[in-house]
Amino acid sequence: MAHKCFISFKTQDHEFKKYIHDELDIDMIDKSLHEPINSDDEDYIMRKIRENYLSDSTVTIFLIGTKSAENAFLENQTFIKRELQASLYHGANNTKNGILGVVLPDMNNSIFLGSDNCSTCGNSHTIVKINDDTSITEFSYNYYIPNNKCSWTEDDRYCILTSWEKFCENPNYYIDQAFDKRTRAISAYTKVRP
């Protein structure tokens, strides 16, 4: 069955959101947070974003473009951070969403860096640069959940990551993977505001 998706993206990347909406067979909510919710009550803010925007979605697709990093120069990341926080928020009336990061074409060479030998264990690791220079902390923390090891297996991560090209070939394959994480053991270790 198709899982309903919410898409978190920077306005600069709206053409990719439009492509998903128009060309891919995905059940999606076509909304974006564009005004702040004024309250000092964090739980209230999370609830309101869930009610008014994320609604009954179970997977959030985060489009990782050139403007969506924590450290992106002069970018205000409030809305994408709030969307991801509310996605990770496990409330009384909702379970947290699965999180699927999709690396847009202009970011492939900044994130997928091949492989290198590890100075700790001597084995070869795939180098995937997900940090504050390439994405927001809400994504990077829950992708590389601290595990006191030199590498991460698929079971060590909550977020799923793929490229735009692979995503377009088989979107529901990746959406299903993100959905399934909600009931996996690693789901107990996510953070809403890392």
Ligand SMILES: [Zn+2]
């Ligand atoms: Zn290692």
